[in-house]
Amino acid sequence: MPSDPVRVTPPRDEAPPQRSxxxxxxxxxxxxxxxxxxxxxxxxxxxxxxxxxxxxxxxxxxxxxxxxxxxxxxxxxxxxxxxxxxxxxxxxxxxxxxxxxxxxxxxxxxxxxxxxxxxxxxxxxxxxxxxxxxxxxxxxxxxxxxxxxxxxxxxxxxxxxxxxxxxxxxxxxxxxxxxxxxxxxxxxxxxxxxxxxxxxxxxxxxxxxxxEARVIAGNIAAVLGDRRYLGYTLSFGIGFGAMFAYISASPFVIQDIMGFSPGMYSVLFAINALGIGIAGWVNTRLVGRLHPRRLLAIGVGALLTVGVAMLVVALVAPDVHWLLLVLMFCLTSTFGLTAGNATALALGEVRERAGTGSAVLGTLQFTVGAIVSPLVGIGGSTSVVPMALTVFVCTVLSAAAFATTVRSAH
Structure with a gap:
C-alpha cells in the first residue's frame, strides 16, 4: 500500500486533466x-x-x-x-x-x-x-x-x-x-x-x-469494495444523519419546547442554513493551503465535539436554550466543512466509476435521513434528548467511518 496517507486517487485510476x-x-x-x-x-x-x-x-x-x-x-x-x-x-x-x-x-x-x-x-x-x-x-x-x-x-x-x-x-x-x-x-x-x-x-x-446488468452490478460491488471510498462515503452519509436529525426535530424543539414562534423558527432555521454557506466559503479559501483530507478531519472532529456537547447539554441543562441553539448552529456549520471534502475524496477513489460512486453516496445519504427521521420523534415535543442522542450516535459513527480511511491508507 502507498505510504502517503493523504492520497486522493489510488494509482489504478488515472486522474482526469484539470479542466476549469x-x-x-x-x-x-x-x-x-x-x-x-x-x-x-x-x-x-x-x-x-x-x-x-x-x-x-x-x-x-x-x-x-x-x-x-x-x-x-x-x-x-x-x-x-x-x-x-x-x-x-x-x-x-x-x-x-x-x-x-x-x-x-x-x-x-x-x-x-x-x-x-x-x-x-x-x-x-x-x-x-x-x-x-x-x-x-x-x-x-x-x-x-x-x-x-x-x-x-x-x-x-x-x-x-x-x-x-x-x-x-x-x-x-x-x-x-x-x-x-x-x-x-x-x-x-x-x-x-x-x-x-x-x-x-x-x-x-x-x-x-x-x-449491462452484470457490469452495473460489478461496478456497484467494486465501489463498495473500495475501503477508502466506503469510509469517506459512510462518514459523509452518517454525518448527514446528524444534520437530518436536527432538520426533523427542530420545528418541535424550537417551537414547542423552547417556545419560539413559527416566524422566529424560520429566522433561526435560516441562520443555521447560512452557517453551512459560511463554512463552505471558508473551506474554499482553505483548500490549496490544507489538503481536503486534513480539512475533512477537522470537520469530522468538530462534528464529534458538537455531538458530545449536545448530548451533555440535553441531559444536564436542557433548559439552557441559548446553548442548544448555538450547538445547532455549530452542527449545521460543520456540514460546510465535511460535505465538499468527503464527496471529492470519495469520488476520487472511484474515478472510473464516478456515476456509480455518486449514486451510492447519494442513496446512503437519503436512506440514513429516512431512518433517522422517526427516531428523533420518540420523545414527542417534550424532550430534546432523542434529537441529541441521535446526533451523538451519528457523529460517533461518522468519526469511526473516517478512522477506517486512516488505517487503510497505511
Whole structure:
C-alpha cells in the first residue's frame, strides 16, 4: 500500500486533466443539486391546503413527502451506474424533461393517490440531476480543485433551504399549492435550458462501461469494495444523519419546547442554513493551503465535539436554550466543512466509476435521513434528548467511518 496517507486517487485510476468548469456550467450543476430542497421545502407551507382540497388526511399528505424522498434515493441508485455507460449529458436531458412533466403532473393531480405517485416520479427524476451533477465535476476535476468546486456547490445549494420555505409561504397564499408546483415546473424548464446550453458531455466514450446488468452490478460491488471510498462515503452519509436529525426535530424543539414562534423558527432555521454557506466559503479559501483530507478531519472532529456537547447539554441543562441553539448552529456549520471534502475524496477513489460512486453516496445519504427521521420523534415535543442522542450516535459513527480511511491508507 502507498505510504502517503493523504492520497486522493489510488494509482489504478488515472486522474482526469484539470479542466476549469465555467461559472454558467457550475451554476447549472448547482441548480440541479438544489432541486431536492426546493421541491420539498417550497411545498411544505401548502400541506394543510392539500388536505382540504383533496379531501384527505394529514397522514396521507405526509406520504407525498416520503415517496418523494424514496424516489430521490432510487433515482440516484438507478441512473448513476447508467451514466457510467451512457455518458452524462443524455441522462441529464432526459431526466430533466421527465422532471418537468412530473412537476406538471403534481400541479394537475386530481386525488391524493395520484399526487403520491407523481411525487415519487418527481423525486426519481430529480435524483438524476443530483447524482449526475456530482459525477460531472468528478469527470473534469480532482483533488483540491474538486473539493473547492464541491464546496462552492454546497454554498449555492445551502441557500435553497433558506429561500424555499420563504418563497413557498409567499406563493401559497396568492397561487395555492398547485401554483407552487407550476413554479417548480418552470424551474425544471430553466434547468433543461441550462443543461442543454451549458453542460457538455464530460465522460469520453473510451471511459464508459457497457450498460449491462452484470457490469452495473460489478461496478456497484467494486465501489463498495473500495475501503477508502466506503469510509469517506459512510462518514459523509452518517454525518448527514446528524444534520437530518436536527432538520426533523427542530420545528418541535424550537417551537414547542423552547417556545419560539413559527416566524422566529424560520429566522433561526435560516441562520443555521447560512452557517453551512459560511463554512463552505471558508473551506474554499482553505483548500490549496490544507489538503481536503486534513480539512475533512477537522470537520469530522468538530462534528464529534458538537455531538458530545449536545448530548451533555440535553441531559444536564436542557433548559439552557441559548446553548442548544448555538450547538445547532455549530452542527449545521460543520456540514460546510465535511460535505465538499468527503464527496471529492470519495469520488476520487472511484474515478472510473464516478456515476456509480455518486449514486451510492447519494442513496446512503437519503436512506440514513429516512431512518433517522422517526427516531428523533420518540420523545414527542417534550424532550430534546432523542434529537441529541441521535446526533451523538451519528457523529460517533461518522468519526469511526473516517478512522477506517486512516488505517487503510497505511
Amino acid at each position: 468548469i465555467p461559472v454558467p456550467m457550475l451554476l447549472s450543476l448547482a441548480l440541479l443539486s438544489a432541486i431536492a430542497p426546493l421541491a420539498t421545502d417550497m411545498y411544505l407551507p401548502g400541506l394543510p391546503r392539500v388536505v382540504d382540497d383533496l379531501h384527505t388526511s394529514p397522514s396521507s399528505v405526509q406520504l407525498t413527502l416520503t415517496t418523494f424522498m424514496l424516489g430521490l434515493a432510487a433515482g440516484q441508485l438507478l441512473v448513476g451506474p447508467l451514466s457510467d455507460g451512457l455518458g452524462r449529458r443524455r441522462p441529464l436531458l432526459v431526466g430533466t424533461v421527465l422532471l418537468t412533466l412530473a412537476g406538471l403532473g403534481c400541479a394537475l393531480a386530481p386525488s391524493i393517490a395520484v399526487l403520491v405517485v407523481v411525487r415519487f416520479l418527481q423525486g426519481l427524476t430529480g435524483g438524476i440531476g443530483v447524482v449526475v451533477a456530482r459525477a460531472v465535476i468528478a469527470d473534469r476535476t480532482s483533488g483540491d480543485q474538486a473539493a473547492r468546486l464541491f464546496s462552492v456547490m454546497m454554498i449555492i445549494t445551502s441557500a435553497a433551504p433558506v429561500v424555499a420555505p420563504l418563497l413557498g409561504g409567499a406563493l401559497v397564499g396568492p397561487i395555492g399549492w398547485r401554483g407552487v408546483f407550476y413554479v417548480l415546473t418552470g424551474l425544471a424548464l430553466v434547468m433543461l435550458f441550462a443543461v442543454a446550453r451549458f453542460v457538455p458531455e464530460t465522460l469520453p466514450a473510451d471511459r464508459r462501461h457497457p450498460v
